[in-house]
Amino acid sequence: MLAKTDVFESDLQELADLSKALAHPARLAIIQHLAQHESCICGEIVDAMPLAQATVSRHLKTLKEAGLIKGEIDGPRSCYCLDTDALARAASAMSGYLDEIASSAPRENCC
Amino acid sequence: MLAKTDVFESDLQELADLSKALAHPARLAIIQHLAQHESCICGEIVDAMPLAQATVSRHLKTLKEAGLIKGEIDGPRSCYCLDTDALARAASAMSGYLDEIASSAPRENCC
DNA sequence: ATCCTTTATCGCGGATATAGGATAAATATA
DNA sequence: TATATTTATCCTATATCCGCGATAAAGGAT
Numbered sequence: 415m416l417a418k419t420d421v422f423e424s425d426l427q428e429l430a431d432l433s434k435a436l437a438h439p440a441r442l443a444i445i446q447h448l449a450q451h452e453s454c455i456c457g458e459i460v461d462a463m464p465l466a467q468a469t470v471s472r473h474l475k476t477l478k479e480a481g482l483i484k485g486e487i488d489g490p491r492s493c494y495c496l497d498t499d500a501l502a503r504a505a506s507a508m509s510g511y512l513d514e515i516a517s518s519a520p521r522e523n524c525c
Numbered sequence: 526m527l528a529k530t531d532v533f534e535s536d537l538q539e540l541a542d543l544s545k546a547l548a549h550p551a552r553l554a555i556i557q558h559l560a561q562h563e564s565c566i567c568g569e570i571v572d573a574m575p576l577a578q579a580t581v582s583r584h585l586k587t588l589k590e591a592g593l594i595k596g597e598i599d600g601p602r603s604c605y606c607l608d609t610d611a612l613a614r615a616a617s618a619m620s621g622y623l624d625e626i627a628s629s630a631p632r633e634n635c636c
Numbered sequence: 637a638t639c640c641t642t643t644a645t646c647g648c649g650g651a652t653a654t655a656g657g658a659t660a661a662a663t664a665t666a
Numbered sequence: 667t668a669t670a671t672t673t674a675t676c677c678t679a680t681a682t683c684c685g686c687g688a689t690a691a692a693g694g695a696t
Contacts, residue, residue: 421575422550422551422553422554422575423550423554426550426553426554426557427550429547429550429553430547430548430549430550430552430553431548433544433545433547433548434544434545434548436540436541436544437541437544437545437548438541438683438684439533439534439537439538439540439541440533440684441541442533442537442540442541442622443533443534443537445626446537446622446625446626449625449626449629450629455642456642456643456644457641457642457643460642460643464532464533465684465685465686466685466686466687467642467643467644467686468643468644468645468646468685468686468687468688469684469685469686471643471644471645472644472645472683472684472685472686473684474643474644475644475645476683487643487644487692488693490640490641490642490643490691490692490693490694491641491642491643491693492642492643492644496626496629498627501623501626501627502627504623505620505623505624505626505627508619508620508623509616509619509620509623511553511557512612512615512616512619512620513616514557514560515556515557515560515607515612515616516609516612516613516616518560518561518607549653549654551654566672567672567673567674568671568672568673571672571673576655576656577655577656577657578656578672578673578674579655579656579657579658579673579674579675579676580654580655580656582673582674582675583653583654583655583656583674583675584654585674586674586675587653598662598673598674599663601661601662601663601664601670601671601672601673602663602671602672602673603672603673603674
């Protein structure tokens with residue numbers, strides 16, 4: 415893209431990036447899985463998803479690039495887990511935006 | 526897509542769709558603009574965005590298809606405004622998901 | 637050293653997303 | 667009726683996303 419997005423405020427850009435990371439059910443399911451299970455071995459995530467290993471690995475990379483999860487490549491095993499601080503910041507940013515919208519006065523005079 | 530996404534739970538699919546609608550700074554800016562201004566004439570939204578009219582119109586369509594905004598085509602003018610009920614539901618769904626994640630026990634034993 | 641297991645990456649094909657010029661449609665106005 | 671205004675849509679180009687088979691990389695096991 416021709417960098418036309420640079421003209422938007424950085425907080426909106428960050429929130430858009432976060433939304434993009436959340437914009438796939440597989441990634442939402444991976445986050446949920448990591449939250450609900452002790453283990454975070456990659457193979458178990460793959461088994462829990464109805465997708466090929468390569469596809470899951472790609473989603474994990476996307477989540478890692480977004481900073482929502484952490485991963486340690488440990489030889490033939492990889493350990494993934496949530497970045498709880500980052501997720502808390504993400505939740506805060508998202509609810510901050512949506513609450514600000516929700517608290518705006520309704521427009522009865524149109525639509 | 527080969528309908529592979531159908532295998533995910535519908536609530537995750539809906540949340541992913543919502544996230545996708547929010548996954549562009551222009552759309553976030555449009556929502557913010559509609560929340561902050563009385564008027565919701567399309568032309569004013571176009572003027573407020575650093576994008577071409579055709580591009581803004583497409584983003585508006587995306588938001589409308591996601592159910593986040595309402596629009597009335599009224600001759601040569603169009604009136605757009607927030608669907609506050611839908612946005613409230615969206616905020617609830619998003620925070621419900623993220624809070625559930627955040628409330629999961631942290632995993633000190635890995636990563 | 638040779639397999640075996642696990643995971644990341646590459647490469648391809650197909651589907652979407654994004655941007656915007658050009659144009660059409662709808663209506664108000666002169 | 668002719669014109670101007672406003673907005674949606676069409677079209678094209680480009681970029682990104684998605685899924686997955688194939689392969690590479692990195693250890694562990696025998």
